[in-house]
Amino acid sequence: MNYKCLDDLKLFLSEKYSGATPGNNLEITPDICPPEMNGDITVNCFRFAKIFRKSPDEIAVESAEFLSSHPDVEKAEKVKAFVNVTLRGESVHRDTVAKMNEIMGSSILPESRKQKVLVEFSAPNTNKPQHLGHVRNNTIGMSLASLMRRVGHDVVRINLVNDRGIHICKSMIAYQRFGEGVTPESSGRKGDHLVGDFYVKFDRELRKQIGELREKNQELKDKTDEELFIQTEIGRSAQDMLQKWESGDQEVKSLWQKMNGWVFAGFAQTYARMGIEFEHTYLESQTYLLGKDLVEQGVRKGTFFKRDDGAVLVDLEDVKLGKKVLLRADGTSVYMTQDIGTTLLKYRDNTPDIQIWVVGDEQIHHFKTLFAILRKMGYKWAGNLHHLAYGMVNLPTGKMKSREGTVVDADDLFDEMVALAKSATLERIGEGKVPEDIDKRSEIIGIGAIKFNLLKFNPKTTIMFDPQASIRFEGDTGPYVQYACARINSIERKTREAGLVIKDDINWKLACSHEEKELSVRISQYRDVLRQSAEKMDCSTLCEYLLELAKAFNRFYREHSVLNADNDELKKTRLALCCRTRDVLADGLKTLTIDVPEAM
RNA sequence: GUUUCGGUAGCUCAGCUGGAUAGAGCAACGGAUUUCUAAUCCGUGGGUCGCAGGUUCAAGUCCUGCCCGAAACGCCA
Numbered sequence A: 001m002n003y004k005c006l007d008d009l010k011l012f013l014s015e016k017y018s019g020a021t022p023g024n025n026l027e028i029t030p031d032i033c034p035p036e037m038n039g040d041i042t043v044n045c046f047r048f049a050k051i052f053r054k055s056p057d058e059i060a061v062e063s064a065e066f067l068s069s070h071p072d073v074e075k076a077e078k079v080k081a082f083v084n085v086t087l088r089g090e091s092v093h094r095d096t097v098a099k100m101n102e103i104m105g106s107s108i109l110p111e112s113r114k115q116k117v118l119v120e121f122s123a124p125n126t127n128k129p130q131h132l133g134h135v136r137n138n139t140i141g142m143s144l145a146s147l148m149r150r151v152g153h154d155v156v157r158i159n160l161v162n163d164r165g166i167h168i169c170k171s172m173i174a175y176q177r178f179g180e181g182v183t184p185e186s187s188g189r190k191g192d193h194l195v196g197d198f199y200v201k202f203d204r205e206l207r208k209q210i211g212e213l214r215e216k217n218q219e220l221k222d223k224t225d226e227e228l229f230i231q232t233e234i235g236r237s238a239q240d241m242l243q244k245w246e247s248g249d250q251e252v253k254s255l256w257q258k259m260n261g262w263v264f265a266g267f268a269q270t271y272a273r274m275g276i277e278f279e280h281t282y283l284e285s286q287t288y289l290l291g292k293d294l295v296e297q298g299v300r301k302g303t304f305f306k307r308d309d310g311a312v313l314v315d316l317e318d319v320k321l322g323k324k325v326l327l328r329a330d331g332t333s334v335y336m337t338q339d340i341g342t343t344l345l346k347y348r349d350n351t352p353d354i355q356i357w358v359v360g361d362e363q364i365h366h367f368k369t370l371f372a373i374l375r376k377m378g379y380k381w382a383g384n385l386h387h388l389a390y391g392m393v394n395l396p397t398g399k400m401k402s403r404e405g406t407v408v409d410a411d412d413l414f415d416e417m418v419a420l421a422k423s424a425t426l427e428r429i430g431e432g433k434v435p436e437d438i439d440k441r442s443e444i445i446g447i448g449a450i451k452f453n454l455l456k457f458n459p460k461t462t463i464m465f466d467p468q469a470s471i472r473f474e475g476d477t478g479p480y481v482q483y484a485c486a487r488i489n490s491i492e493r494k495t496r497e498a499g500l501v502i503k504d505d506i507n508w509k510l511a512c513s514h515e516e517k518e519l520s521v522r523i524s525q526y527r528d529v530l531r532q533s534a535e536k537m538d539c540s541t542l543c544e545y546l547l548e549l550a551k552a553f554n555r556f557y558r559e560h561s562v563l564n565a566d567n568d569e570l571k572k573t574r575l576a577l578c579c580r581t582r583d584v585l586a587d588g589l590k591t592l593t594i595d596v597p598e599a600m
Numbered sequence B: 001g002u003u004u005c006g007g008u009a010g011c012u013c014a015g016c017u018g019g020a021u022a023g024a025g026c027a028a029c030g031g032a033u034u035u036c037u038a039a040u041c042c043g044u045g046g047g048u049c050g051c052a053g054g055u056u057c058a059a060g061u062c063c064u065g066c067c068c069g070a071a072a073c074g075c076c077a
Helices: A004-016 A045-052 A056-068 A089-095 A097-105 A132-150 A166-178 A191-216 A225-229 A233-246 A250-274 A292-301 A335-350 A361-376 A380-384 A410-429 A438-455 A478-497 A514-524 A526-536 A539-559 A568-591
Strands: A041-044 A073-079 A082-087 A116-120 A154-161 A280-283 A312-315 A323-327 A354-360 A385-390
Touching (some): A004 A056, A004 A089, A045 A056, A056 A073, A089 A514, A097 A514, A097 A526, A097 A568, A116 A132, A116 A335, A132 A154, A132 A250, A132 A354, A132 A385, A132 A410, A132 A438, A132 A539, A132 A568, A154 A335, A166 A191, A166 A233, A166 A250, A191 A225, A191 A233, A233 A250, A292 A312, A292 A323, A292 A335, A323 A335, A323 A361, A335 A354, A335 A361, A354 A361, A354 A380, A361 A380, A361 A385, A380 A385, A410 A438, A438 A478, A438 A539, A478 A539, A478 A568, A514 A526, A514 A539, A514 A568, A526 A568, A539 A568
Parallel strands (some): A116 A154, A116 A354, A154 A280, A354 A385
Antiparallel strands (some): A041 A082, A073 A082, A312 A323
């Protein structure tokens, strides 16, 4: 947002130092004045000093003098090389919240910078239910897509489901042996959980067999579990089943289809609860053979080379990534081969400008290699591929390990948080008057709390998720922001009941307190925050901003009353300021795919 | 061994292209409610920004080296 007095200052300085080149995009983005200083906004003169090649102090003196006599300015104080400006209430609001459409609308990028963006995320395996780690992935992916869309990009959300492979065969084998024909319907168990139960059963049996092997054969004592897998009876069965699946065995395929169906139904529920949607869902069972042709073509073109034993490799020594196998000696493909294939498939289906993968940071090397290979293959769009690597989620007790039963299940987590939101609400409003929409409300608050709690951290950091701490709805949380909205909704409701209607009669001059001005200044930062977050592909910037804005509102709320203001004119002005604040908060939360309850 | 990412208050984390006396939440302690929702607000204490050099008028931020932690470096996905 542009403040008139700063635009004028810009002109004044440019003219005064006309010998120097001001640069055509000299933009003064003011900072919020620190609380211990006196003022609304701060101008940092070090930045001018670089542009005009004058001493910061001199510029600060000139700027303070100029601003002091500006009609919009109440007071301008030079402190070192900063000028702290106290603006007249009227002018702050005139340059900010009075142009609300501009603030909300101008965050949309110009046509020339809009792009078609593919965001791939989630990518679950169909052998077990989703856990907290998936929830972080889903949340980051969904919110990133939403953020990109918010600033004007054309976004396509993609899920690539790993619906085949040895892991599914493990669940299938265990089901054949221990399942006794149980179904989600007969057991009342959610499909993905039911299948997951058998995955656990498989693992238990496998470890039993590995233990027996080690006991009987002393020479196997030092072998790892992975090395012994294929030597166990049950491990071999799973491997055999995978081969049968690949050769199209009818019986195996139909069991596979049945169990995957259960899992998909379960995932659909989990996704729906999180508000997660995709434009395209690719299935690995349909794409896992892709890439082979491309690799063979690459051999003919000389991009890749064949080793003596027939395996195909790519040489990436020039980019310090060594050599990488793309086809085994027996002609079968590896993970990388598939990813080359699916990347191309996604490109052909959607012709995007950018492709983004939301995948854990343990795969940084894999994607670096993938991108290098695609560049080597000569695709010019390969320069616009981006791996959004996010860190793992740890618990206070350490890492999540499925074997040790320390995973936090997604559905359980949702239930728990929603239940807590419900009891917190009931505790506050009293059991006597349970609102009709209590369940809907609790859902919005509980799920919102989880999402916000995952988004407020920089994606690349490994985070500690403390279930005990996350159940609180105080402090830097999603509900804190939602609560500010709910308070404003309540004010709006009550003013409406009192017959107060805003027309064109807002008198911004009246809202001249520091708290009111601060709200306006912060609201005006929204555009830059959105753009910056999108640019960095980092929703935590937006979270941080929403917390600050909500905090500024709560300070205002404590100091100034809307309903009990001295006169109607002031009431309407404050109400308008509140509603604009709410609109930004709600828009921000919506951008993070977090809903706002009408009341809390 | 090589590469990547981290190391900031008791705990969990912010800190944008270097700029004011390094911030927030939680926890601890002390206050605020005849007032629009106390899921709130105000205050106090709490720091050698891993260590050591360097660049700069100015370094948590940039450069170099070292220490600690995590991950990757597969013909697993």
